[in-house]
Structure formats: C-alpha cells, structure tokens
Amino acid sequence: MMADLLRVEGIGKTLGGRRILNDCALSVNRGDLKVLIGPSGAGKSTLLQCINCLIPPDEGEIWLDGERLDRTNSAELCAFRAHVGMIFQDFNLFDHLPAGENVAIALRRVRGFSRAQARERALTELARVGLVDRAHLYPAQLSGGQRQRVAIARALAMDPRVILLDEPTSALDPELVGEVLSVIQELARGGMTMIMATHQVEFARVLATEILFMEHGVIIERGAPEALLAEGRASRTRDFCARLAEFRIND
Amino acid sequence: MPDIAFFTQTLLPALNRGLLVSLSLIIPAGVLGFLGGVALGCLRAFGPPPLQRLGDAYTALLRGVPLVVQLLMIYYALPGLGIYFEPYGAALTGFVLCTAAYQSEYVRGAIQSIRKGQMQAALALGFSKRGAVIWIIVPQAARRALPGCGNEIIYLIKYSSLAYLVTCMELMGEGKVVASDTFRFTEVFLTVGAYYLVMVTLAGWMLRCLERRFYVPGFGAA
Numbered sequence: 486m487m488a489d490l491l492r493v494e495g496i497g498k499t500l501g502g503r504r505i506l507n508d509c510a511l512s513v514n515r516g517d518l519k520v521l522i523g524p525s526g527a528g529k530s531t532l533l534q535c536i537n538c539l540i541p542p543d544e545g546e547i548w549l550d551g552e553r554l555d556r557t558n559s560a561e562l563c564a565f566r567a568h569v570g571m572i573f574q575d576f577n578l579f580d581h582l583p584a585g586e587n588v589a590i591a592l593r594r595v596r597g598f599s600r601a602q603a604r605e606r607a608l609t610e611l612a613r614v615g616l617v618d619r620a621h622l623y624p625a626q627l628s629g630g631q632r633q634r635v636a637i638a639r640a641l642a643m644d645p646r647v648i649l650l651d652e653p654t655s656a657l658d659p660e661l662v663g664e665v666l667s668v669i670q671e672l673a674r675g676g677m678t679m680i681m682a683t684h685q686v687e688f689a690r691v692l693a694t695e696i697l698f699m700e701h702g703v704i705i706e707r708g709a710p711e712a713l714l715a716e717g718r719a720s721r722t723r724d725f726c727a728r729l730a731e732f733r734i735n736d
Numbered sequence: 737m738p739d740i741a742f743f744t745q746t747l748l749p750a751l752n753r754g755l756l757v758s759l760s761l762i763i764p765a766g767v768l769g770f771l772g773g774v775a776l777g778c779l780r781a782f783g784p785p786p787l788q789r790l791g792d793a794y795t796a797l798l799r800g801v802p803l804v805v806q807l808l809m810i811y812y813a814l815p816g817l818g819i820y821f822e823p824y825g826a827a828l829t830g831f832v833l834c835t836a837a838y839q840s841e842y843v844r845g846a847i848q849s850i851r852k853g854q855m856q857a858a859l860a861l862g863f864s865k866r867g868a869v870i871w872i873i874v875p876q877a878a879r880r881a882l883p884g885c886g887n888e889i890i891y892l893i894k895y896s897s898l899a900y901l902v903t904c905m906e907l908m909g910e911g912k913v914v915a916s917d918t919f920r921f922t923e924v925f926l927t928v929g930a931y932y933l934v935m936v937t938l939a940g941w942m943l944r945c946l947e948r949r950f951y952v953p954g955f956g957a958a
Contacts, residue, residue, distance in 0.1 A: 539856050559864065567862025577857035580955045581876045591861035594871050625954020636857075643861060 489548070490515050490678055491569070491647045496535050496545035498528075498702075505531045506542070506702045513647060513680060518673045520689040520710075521682040522722060523699035529682035530574070532699070533649045536680070537569045538562060549646065567595055570640030570648035575656050576632040578624040578639075584611060585620035588639045596643070610638035614668050630661030634668055641672075648672070650681035686726040690714055698722040747914055747924060751931060754910030758935075761824070761896050761906060765831035766889050772832060773839020773885070774874060780840060781847040782869055791840070798837035804898055806830050811902035827899035827906075835892050842884035846877040879950050886943035893935050907931055 492512035498505045506528045513519055521529040535542040538556055547554040549568060555561050578587050588607035592598040598606065611617045614634040624632055633653055640648055653669065654662040666688055673679065673692050683689060689696055690710045698706040698713070698721055706713060706722050713722040780791040798806070811826040821829060850873055858868035878885075900909030911928040915921050 534856075537860055539859060563862050563864050566860055569860075571857075571860035573853060573857065573860075575853060577851075577853035579854060579857065579872055579876075580851075581879060581952050590871060591858075591863065594867055595862040623953045623955070625952075639861070 489513060490517075490550060491536070491680075492548045493536055494546050496532065496542045496547075498531060498535055498540065498542050500531075500540075504702055506535060509535075509545070509699075509702070509704055511680070511697060511704065511707075513678055515678055516676040517678055517694045518692055519680045519695050519697060520693040521680065521697050521699055522684070522686070522689060522725065524725065527699040528702040529699050530651050531702075533571070533651045533680065533682055536649060537566050537571055539571070563595075567591075567643055568646045570643060570645035572633070572636055572640055572648065572650040572653045574652040576624070576629070576636045578632050578635055580624055583621050583623050584616060584627065584635045587624070587635055588642050591639070592642055606642055607638070610642045611635070613641065614638045628661060629657045630664045633657065633665045637665075637668055637672075647678040647680065650679060650683070652682050652684070654683065654685060684729060686714075686729055696722060698725065742918070742920065742923070743927075746918065747911075747920075747927060750910040750914050751907060751927060754905060754907035755931060757824070757904065757906040757910075758896050758899075758908075761828055761831060761899055761904070762893055762935075765828055765835055765896070766892055768832045769835030769892065770839055770885060770889075772836030773841075773888075774843050774878065776836055776840035777843025777847060777877075777881075778869055778874065780844050782865070782873075795837045795840055798834050799841075803830065803834050803895055804901060806834060807898055807902050823899075823902050823904035826902045827896075827904040830902075831892060831896065831899075835888060838888050838891075839881075839885055842881040842888065843877055845884075846879075846881035847873060849880060850876050876955070879952065879955065882943070882947055882950065886940075886946070889939055889943065890936055893939055894932060897932070 489512040494510045496509040497507055509528075509532050511519060521532065523529055531540055534540040535545070536547065538547075538554075541556060547556075549565060554565050578584075579590065582590060585604065585607045588610050589598075589600075589603035592603040592606055593600060608617055608620060611620050614637055616631060616634055616638065619627060619631060619635075624635070627635065650669065654665050657665065662685070666685065669679070669681070670688075670692060693710050695707060696710050696713050697704050700721070706720055712718070713720050714726060715723070776791055776794070780788050780795070783791065807827065807830040810821055810830050811823065814821065854872055854876065855868055858872045859865070863871065896906060897908035899906045900912060903909075905913075907928060911924050915924040918924075
C-alpha cells in the first residue's frame with residue numbers, strides 16, 4: 486500500500502507552548518515536485534525540518550520507500566537523512582572548507598569514499614551546477630547564488646532519493662534568484678523528487694506537480710497548480726498568490 | 737666588567753639544564769592541555785547534561801584554586817591519600833589539569849559562536865552528532881579559539897616556573913639554586929627573565945604562523 490517514495494502522516498509539533506504544526510500529511514512519488522506555499526510563520530520550514538527530523542516531530546509517522554522510520558534509532562535516522570537531501574534558506578555551507586571539500590566531506594565521512602573518489606565525485610557535482618572552476622574557493626569568496634548552488638551539489642552528491650528545499654532563494658539578491666531556480670528546474674526536468682517551500686509562485690505554477698497551501702500549521706489546500714491557480718477560482722492559494730504579485734508591483 | 741667565567745661556567749650550563757626540563761614540562765602540558773581542553777569544551781557544549789555539569793564543576797574548581805595551591809596539593813597532600821608523584825610528574829599533572837580547564841573555556845566559547853546551521857547541515861547530510869562535532873564543529877571552533885588558546889600557552893610557559901615549588905628543577909629552580917649559592921641575584925634573575933622572554937617571543941611567533949596556516953577567508957578571528 487505504501488507505493489510512495491516518501492510519505493509523512495499526522496505530523497504535529499508544539500514549540501514553546503505554541504502549536505506550530507497540526508496533523509500534516511503529504512506523500513511524494515518518484516519524480517514529483519511538491520511545492521509548499523503560504524505566509525511566513527505558516528510552518529512550512531518547520532514541516533520540512535520535521536520530515537528529516539532536524540526538528541523531531543512530537544507525533545506522526547514517516548515512511549521512506551515503504552519503510553517506517555524509527556526516529557529513536559540514531560543509526561537508522563542518520564541513514565535516512567543521508568537519503569533525504571536538504572537545502573537551507575541560508576545555504577549553511579561549511580565555512581571552513583572550500584567548495585569542493587564542502588561537497589566531498591560527507592562522501593568521505595558518511596559514505597566512506599576515499600579522498601580521491603570523493604574529490605572526483607565532488608567535481609562532477611560542481612560541474613553539474615556550473616561551478617567546477619570554483620571548487621577551490623571558500624564560501625565567503627562565493628556569491629549567494631553560487632553558495633546555494635554548491636549546497637545543491639553537496640546534497641546531490643549523496644544520491645538522495647528526495648530533496649527538501651527550504652525557501653532556497655529567499656536569502657538571495659533578486660538578480661541571483663534565477664541561477665538557483667534554473668538549477669532546480671534542471672533537477673525537476675531530470676526527474677529528481679523534491680519538496681520545496683517557496684514564494685516563487687511562477688516557478689510553482691510551471692513546475693509543481695502539486696501545490697500545498699499552508700496556514701497556521703495546517704495544510705489547508707492542495708492540488709495541481711492549474712486547478713488551484715486557475716483564473717476565477719476562489720481558492721485561498723490563488724488569493725495569497727495574487728497578493729504576492731500585487732506586492733511585487735507596488736514594490 | 738661582568739664576570740664572563742661566571743656566566744659561561746656556572747650560570748648558563750645550569751640554566752640550559754633547567755631550560756630542557758622546562759621545555760619537557762611546557763610542550764607535553766601544552767599539547768595534552770589543548771587536546772584535553774578541546775575534549776572538555778566539547779563535553780561541556782554537547783555532552784549529556786550530567787556530564788556537562790561535571791565539566792563545569794571541574795572547570796570552576798580548577799579555575800577557582802590558585803595553581804600554586806594545586807601543585808602543592810598534588811605533591812604534598814596526595815601522598816596522605818596514598819597517591820605519590822615524582823616532582824616532574826606532579827608538576828606536569830598540575831599543569832595539564834589546569835591548562836585544560838582554561839582551554840576548555842576558550843573552546844566552549846568558540847563552539848557557541850558557530851552558527852547553528854552548521855550542525856543542522858551536517859546532520860541533514862547523515863552525519864551522526866559525534867561525527868558532526870568532530871568533522872565540522874571542532875575544526876571551526878579550534879580556528880576561532882586559536883588566539884585565546886595561544887594566550888593560554890603563553891601563560892603556561894610562564895607559570896611553568898612554579899614547578900620548582902614541588903622541587904622539579906626547571907629553569908627557575910636552577911636559577912634560584914645558583915643565586916643562593918653565589919649571591920649574584922641580579923645577574924641570575926635578569927638572565928632567567930631573558931630566557932622566559934625568548935621562549936614567549938618564539939611561542940608568539942609560532943602561534944602567528946599557526947594562525948596563518950589555518951586561516952580561512954572570511955572566517956574566524958584570524
């Protein structure tokens with residue numbers, strides 16, 4: 486019955502006495518791009534971090550390839566996270582390592598690659614995001630867009646079955662958003678399975694297999710973008726996206 | 737006219753003998769104290785809460801009691817409990833325990849200054865918490881702690897002169913013997929002071945080389 490690649494059910498989280506997530510469920514099939522949309526503070530980020538247990542959910546179940554994750558087993562949790570890539574809003578590259586080593590270190594220390602194997606694989610992944618000539622530079626010497634592309638290469642190097650993207654372009658200057666989105670678009674076209682929180686409505690409209698609209702810690706609407714964002718459709722999602730666009734114009 | 741023979745035949749041979757003992761105290765105490773400080777700092781930042789509190793208590797104790805008192809306790813008080821140390825062993829033990837406590841404070845502060853996202857990114861890649869600390873957090877924290885830790889090494893060089901109080905005949909001890917045998921206090925203590933000044937200057941230069949060696953653009957205090 487669990488044909489989905491990744492499935493979460495009944496995820497709930499209370500932080501500091503405040504209910505952040507309530508009974509969130511979603512599932513992704515191979516090659517899906519599911520997009521989480523919603524106002525700031527809706528719980529999109531928390532949900533993504535609950536999926537790979539960076540924030541341990543208070544309740545709920547997680548399955549990867551039909552296997553239920555036992556969150557109390559730390560070896561199993563590490564193996565699970567190695568299969569589930571994560572891209573952060575503020576990149577979180579390892580500040581003390583050059584770009585190539587940022588990609589290579591988990592290959593060596595988690596996957597057990599030799600130094601040479603890891604180096605070779607890192608250069609392959611950096612080439613995929615167009616940064617092979619920046620492998621020797623430290624994070625502080627890269628632009629925001631380049632940093633995020635290194636972070637994507639770092640996640641890809643682990644051969645993830647699914648990648649979680651937590652507002653990958655929100656910390657970028659507007660002119661750098663495009664280079665990151667086009668890398669993500671390439672991944673989507675290549676069949677990479679992804680769950681992405683974003684405010685990039687146009688991106689979601691074109692590429693998402695499903696949009697999930699979150700508010701106050703609950704997924705309140707879900708559906709294909711053409712259905713949710715259709716002209717004249719009175720969905721909460723459409724309303725929100727229209728207001729985002731309006732703000733952009735006034736901006 | 738200074739008495740050249742006194743220097744070449746009495747004072748310098750004695751001080752060089754003491755210098756070797758001093759170095760054989762300072763170098764192991766510096767290395768072990770630094771490693772112990774990193775381990776203790778990690779324990780205090782990431783360990784299970786009871787161990788964190790134990791680490792805090794250790795640091796509070798070792799920082800709260802003067803080093804002279806600690807050395808005298810190790811050498812003169814522990815035998816009462818059936819624990820005996822050679823003078824060299826007593827001095828080295830005292831220095832390692834004390835310098836590790838101070839180093840752990842620098843390391844702990846540096847760890848706390850590392851952005852939370854670094855740990856999250858490591859965990860998200862499948863690192864265990866221990867692996868993330870060893871491969872991601874410590875290399876960053878050590879860079880950030882380096883100036884403070886180097887300062888502690890400089891202190892160590894100078895407080896190694898307390899070892900003579902537990903009859904470990906290092907630089908200061910040898911100097912004191914020559915001084916009380918010959919009553920040439922001025923020459924002896926000025927020379928001893930110069931020896932320490934040279935050691936500290938060399939250590940400062942080596943620490944700057946280390947900071948340059950581990951410099952990462954846009955990172956840390958270097």
